Amino acid sequence: MIERSGIQATRRGVLVGGSASVALTTLPLGSAEAAPAVEPPKMKVSLQVNGKQATLELDTRTTLLDALREHMHLTGSKKGCDHGQCGACTVMVNGKRINSCLSLAVMHEGDKVTTIEGLGMPGNLHPMQAAFVKHDGFQCGYCTPGQICSAVAVLDEIEAGVPSHASASLTARPQASNAEMRERMSGNICRCGAYSNILEAMHEVAGTDVAGARA
Ligand code: FES
Numbered sequence: 592m593i594e595r596s597g598i599q600a601t602r603r604g605v606l607v608g609g610s611a612s613v614a615l616t617t618l619p620l621g622s623a624e625a626a627p628a629v630e631p632p633k634m635k636v637s638l639q640v641n642g643k644q645a646t647l648e649l650d651t652r653t654t655l656l657d658a659l660r661e662h663m664h665l666t667g668s669k670k671g672c673d674h675g676q677c678g679a680c681t682v683m684v685n686g687k688r689i690n691s692c693l694s695l696a697v698m699h700e701g702d703k704v705t706t707i708e709g710l711g712m713p714g715n716l717h718p719m720q721a722a723f724v725k726h727d728g729f730q731c732g733y734c735t736p737g738q739i740c741s742a743v744a745v746l747d748e749i750e751a752g753v754p755s756h757a758s759a760s761l762t763a764r765p766q767a768s769n770a771e772m773r774e775r776m777s778g779n780i781c782r783c784g785a786y787s788n789i790l791e792a793m794h795e796v797a798g799t800d801v802a803g804a805r806a
Pocket residue numbers: 669670671672673674675676677678679680681690691692693
């Protein structure tokens with residue numbers, strides 16, 4: 592029994608009282624009627640995915656990743672974090688890589704989307720896919736579709752002279768060096784730690800050594 596300032600309370604009484612007030616606060620408010628279900632707004636979007644035209648009618652909140660995976664059944668792109676932290680969902684849109692979990696599908700009217708399935712398939716691998724196999728650039732493979740899409744786009748960025756945080760100069764042509772590649776691939780996380788093998792695969796495709804010099 593607890594006794595303070597003339598108030599007497601047992602431990603059991605305090606616990607019962609506490610749970611009663613929790614129950615009260617979680618009850619629905621008064622006799623308010625349930626709001627009628629409202630259909631979420633939908634919109635049509637036409638885009639080209641891996642060379643094929645597709646028109647979808649989607650809830651406007653659908654991400655490009657969910658449109659690809661759930662509506663087009665292209666499950667190569669993976670959902671790791673669903674908020675732009677891991678890179679598993681990387682695809683290319685009009686030749687540039689993006690995190691498809693961070694982009695609404697309806698924003699891509701008329702866009703050309705390339706997923707891992709569009710780069711190559713068994714029997715007809717893209718050179719980057721073949722290099723990942725040759726250099727053991729994966730273990731569980733969950734991050735791999737995103738890594739490969741990113742790696743292809745990274746070499747295109749370097750080729751096009753797009754500078755990165757690791758570039759010594761904003762105007763000089765960047766090299767496909769270890770430093771450049773590591774920096775540009777830093778948004779693609781691999782929980783298996785295949786990073787050094789991924790780098791070897793990228794060098795093989797770029798035809799460069801660790802310093803970025805042409806082999
Ligand atoms: S699922 Fe898109 S960044 Fe992780």
